[in-house]
Amino acid sequence: AQSVTQLGSHVSVSEGALVLLRCNYSSSVPPYLFWYVQYPNQGLQLLLKYTSAATLVKGINGFEAEFKKSETSFHLTKPSAHMSDAAEYFCAVSEGPQGAQKLVFGQGTRLTINP
């Protein structure tokens, strides 16, 4: 069965600093991996996805993530944090290759940006 572990339920960075949110996955088949963002009182919005193409995936709002099979990781990064990045971030894994399979979500990481 697939699983996702997000290291750190809360991450706090200063505005302009590097953002690094960690995600490790477990999957018995080549995984499809996703990062979603949830702003307060809203639904989840897709940031980016890995579907076995390029290992470095670029998403919206300047975020990117790198798939590392040897480390079973899919960490999310952004070079320079902005106040508007404050939100909760979820990593998820799905069995591929057919689309829209059910997702297994991590517990989420709440990102706080300090001015």
Next chain:
Amino acid sequence: DAGVIQSPRHEVTEMGQEVTLRCKPISGHDYLFWYRQTMMRGLELLIYFNNNVPIDDSGMPEDRFSAKMPNASFSTLKIQPSEPRDSAVYFCASGSSAGNEQYFGPGTRLTVT
């Protein structure tokens, strides 16, 4: 496209009452998912449908919960009778077999007193 539509956005009800949550998926999507989000348990998949047929309902907590999808553009999640521990935000999401991602609605915040 209007995205996934959920109604109501907020629901407050008393213990023992029936609650019905509604979802309209994105047109053309053939998968529909119901999730529940709480502080304690995070985001849980309750049930999902493919082409209006329930595929996996192993996440439905108990018999008080039921979900239907009578057609491709409408689904309901019903709780009868409701209990305070059902208080949560319920999300509906839809997706296409031509893609991989799911698109989430804004959620229904349910409070059972």
